[in-house]
Amino acid sequence: MANATPGSAVRVRFCPSPTGNPHVGLVRTALFNWAFARHNKGTLVFRIEDTDAARDSEESYEQLLDSMRWLGLDWDEGPEVGGPHAPYRQSQRMDIYRDVAAKLVDGGYAYPCYCTTEELDARREAARAAGRPSGYDGTCRDLTAEQKQAYEAEGRSHIIRFRMPDEATTFTDLVRGEITVQAENVTDYGIVRANGAPLYTLVNPVDDALMEITHVLRGEDLLSSTPRQIALYKALIELGVAKEIPAFGHLPYVMGEGNKKLSKRDPQASLNLYRERGFLPEGLLNYLSLLGWSFSADQDVFTIDQMIAKFDLADVNSNPARFDLKKAEAINADHIRMLDVQAFAAACEPWLKAPHAPWAPEDFDPAAWAAIAPHAQSRVKVLSEITDNVDFLFLPEPVFDEASWTKAMKEGSDALLRTARAKLEAADWSSPESLKEAVLAAGEEHGLKLGKAQAPVRVAVTGRTVGLPLFESLEILGKDRALARVDAALAKLTA
Template sequence: MANAPAAPVRVRFCPSPTGNPHVGLVRTALFNWAFARHHQGTLVFRIEDTDAARDSEESYQQLLDSMRWLGLDWDEGPEIGGPHAPYRQSQRMDLYKDVAEKLLAAGYAYPCYCTTEELDTRRDAARAAGKPSGYDGHCRDLTAEQKAAYEAEGRSSIVRFRMPDEAITFTDLVRGDITVQPENVPDYGIVRANGAPLYTLVNPVDDALMEITHVLRGEDLLSSTPRQIALYRALIELGIAKGTPAFGHLPYVMGEGNKKLSKRDPQASLNLYRERGFLPEGLLNYLSLLGWSIAEDRDIFSMDELIAAFDIEDVNANPARFDLKKCEHINAEHIRKLDVKAFAEACGPWLQAPFAPWAPEAFDAEKWTAIAPYAQTRVTVLSDITDNVDFLFLDEPVEDEASWTKAMKGDPAALLTTARAHLEAADWSDPESLKNAVLTAGEAHGLKLGKAQAPVRVAVTGRTVGLPLFESLQILGREKSLARVDAALAKLTA
């Protein structure tokens, strides 16, 4: 375990409201949240919404709703406020304009009049000569006369930050010491020609003004870190920043075909997991394992245990593979840990429209309460509950021809006839009595219990797989269960 940071920890989660939240974004939020909570620090929730063409209010509301659903609470940000408000970049434009003007005045930045065509031509020439193809500093040291000449031509200009002509070295909390040579980090744009600030300016300026101590983010942003460190040094000189934060870059999350998981991949969408009925604790437990572990021989733990154990320096730099089956397994384990009353309540949305195929008045709360403890041991996600209990609330069981064909082999009519007779005489207050009835019927036909109960299960529930059969029969009741066996016999002899 790493030593506690000297200064109070302040981390930030700063998504852009563009589209639905995805699991990679959630993993970043989770690690920041866990790091802040572990060190009794502050999590700042900031919205990076300077891209008017892509940002949307709907996506912004989805971000807030997702964080609340996941239980990732924040200490400063939307709906809470804080000493560094506002926390939406679209409301902080005057701050960025002021900083950009100060950088220009102090010589840390300069106007660049190069056209896109000129930049492309020079880049192509650099590549052909085997040289770095980044910006070549063409406008770096323009005289006042040269600037005036460009402006007289009607050229617009962007603002570029002037990178130092020296290597930049920093210690990544995940990857160790990293050194980047100046030729690999050319001067870069911080303000568009229309005056709109770029991510390269607003992100580090906000981190500086909000006194962020640790920047924990995805590996895809590692290449921007040397540029931001140089900008921080300028902001410190200008009295805008108090210091440079520590950086930690989280490993890529890989999807199918060992490719980086994209927000366009279906399994990346957070909404998918909410709709399927993953528990927030189960999903977060799994996502925390994408680059980190609590112990070599342990995968299941609570959020409190995660907080107690988590530190960024324990994160592995190697890419992490998203395994949906393991994610489902971990979620199932968290479902098993619920109090049965909490489980029954959590299943609520999947027991009513639009998920439930039965009429609202057909739902029997007493039967649901009775079956819930058995269902809790079988489902992987909460949405599984609908198919597992529909036989209780439908007038007739579902018609699943694959299940029917699989179960009704040999002489199913003879078996069901015998089973019905024994079931009719059984004690329906005791599932063990119902089991013995089917067992005895199977023995009469030379079948073991597994083979004997399959036709009964399909006759009553419609499926070959489901909740414990004899408890299900008891809860459905003698009259309905026997009526369904009779209906199956009629179908077999039709």
């Protein structure tokens, strides 16, 4: 099934490990689970897989929660919310895993394996050399009590391995259709370490079973583990631990540059990068939803509510999706335009203060900001761009950008600026159109079109060749400050 049948209780989960900063591939997985739950009026379980003490950290755990809150991806069960299957951090569920592992061993579904790492490596190498599958060869599958005692007497430790069935596993992937995996390609696997710590291969399916998860939507990189989990589910059902096997859907890879899977180490993979640059949560989620899913053939920009209404796993593509930063920025820009101006102005506030703003707090003019905000909203792609676009209003003098100065201040620019200054001084400063006419007239006197004529004026007043609409900017800056900056530029040109 692509979506749950009407009235069924859809339960999905998002279960990240708290290791490092959240990345966009992880967010895409969270988004698809969240949208599927909301579309089907189901439940999203937020679970933390923190059984790896060497890599997990409390700081990363807090970052995960903060990121979900910032994105607006709320959860129905999990940290801070609670629920009937608490606790939702695996580090607090160790007794549960020990109990289930013991039941699997007692029931004959799992067994102790005393093979050393060196023995395993040697047998794998021999199998590869002979052209055979190099998975576990079942050496400890059927040890007698005497053999186990002998290994124990040697001082050998053991892991616990799950006993895979001897027949092929077939399942219907919600994204990829029917998949069959032959038994020789999925051999017995470890579920408990020698020190007694449970492995992901055990804790993930056990938690899904106990939390009654109906659909597992996760990355394609976990597809190879699905036959193992299905076999474990069947054992858990026979033991009375699980009720049913969930439906699995594996989401396509997110690719970065050079046809490589987007790695957590890639700079553009970090969610924090997008927060720091001033992506709107709505804009980022809109773009990430397109990495493997399509809203419609002719529409890429939509609201979160529209996504929820249309989200169907039948529309998820199995082909890898390429991360395109320029498209992400363009979609975010569209969402910025969709805000009302008051919401846009409020969203920009962090970038109008320290440490982002280069001006003194007392030099910030709220009235000037309110006046320029509508013009800025139509120009910026990400909110962090607002700082450079409006700094000319709040700095005592414009920034000096050497590249902009060199590009705009050509031979004859001093004469043009003198003419423009005279005409601007006589213009009506309550009318951007009047200021435009003044610069246009100055340009005509020097044989220049408006684009060429306004460039030196823009750099003199704002410091940059590119920015917000010039004549509205001049009006908001004010006549005295604008003309003083033209004078300063003339002085520099003639020095």
